[in-house]
């Protein structure tokens with residue numbers, strides 16, 4: 001079957017939320033999707049230039065408002081969103097510290113992505129490491145994980161800090177009431193702001209963001225890393241893998 005829709009010609013490369021399936025039939029409205037540059041590799045379009053890349057871009061720049069010389073902490077830093085948020089903070093001239101779940105990921109953040117430091121939250125005392133690495137406090141905390149790391153960062157925010165609530169993966173599988181961050185009142189003492197966002201609210205600006213990010217990729221300032229799992233039947237395993245930290249960079253499932 002080939003497309004007869006004028007805006008979606010046969011052979012066009014498209015991206016959208018199609019669910020876990022090999023094929024989809026749409027009249028162009030029933031399933032939201034858009035045509036994307038067919039010269040770009042799918043890995044790039046789904047990764048740095050895809051949803052998580054856009055999340056990093058708008059979360060950091062619009063809510064974090066980074067200034068040169070500021071100290072930025074990113075949790076989930078070796079994942080799809082965190083790795084891009086940290087690199088964009090470096091491009092803005094910030095000092096960037098990431099937290100991640102293995103020594104290998106921490107080395108990758110520093111050696112390949114140019115983070116100033118990384119903390120293995122599974123083996124290190126995160127509070128002590130933050131005290132050592134952020135002596136002047138944290139100006140921006142880009143939160144992908146919530147829980148204890150959010151609380152430890154809230155205790156160390158600088159005056160007029162911005163806490164960007166992107167995600168909270170440490171709480172997604174919890175059942176029952178989840179305790180709030182104990183140190184939230186530091187927002188008052190530090191005249192700081194904590195704000196959440198949903199990337200889709202910025203959809204109209206994705207093309208401009210993609211253009212700027214393509215420039216950074218072409219000049220070698222923004223790196224892409226993907227972890228690919230093969231096979232349609234691996235989809236549930238891959239989803240669970242996000243909670244086990246199987247991925248460095250963007251986790252993708254390739255179905256053929």
Ligand SMILES: NC(=O)c1ccc[n+]([C@@H]2O[C@H](COP(=O)([O-])OP(=O)(O)OC[C@H]3O[C@@H](n4cnc5c(N)ncnc54)[C@H](OP(=O)(O)O)[C@@H]3O)[C@@H](O)[C@H]2O)c1
Pocket residue numbers: 051052055076077078079080081082099100101102105144145165166167168169170171197198199200242243244245246247248249250251
């Ligand atoms: N606000 C928005 O519009 C928006 C849009 C997209 C995504 N998000 C959120 O952004 C976050 C990152 O998403 P992503 O797609 O880029 O995923 P990701 O960071 O590529 O993968 C998830 C990572 O989270 C870490 N993790 C898992 N359980 C953890 C825990 N209990 N404590 C600390 N770290 C843990 C793992 O790395 P380690 O090895 O480091 O543990 C894992 O690799 C998610 O919370 C997601 O919901 C928000």
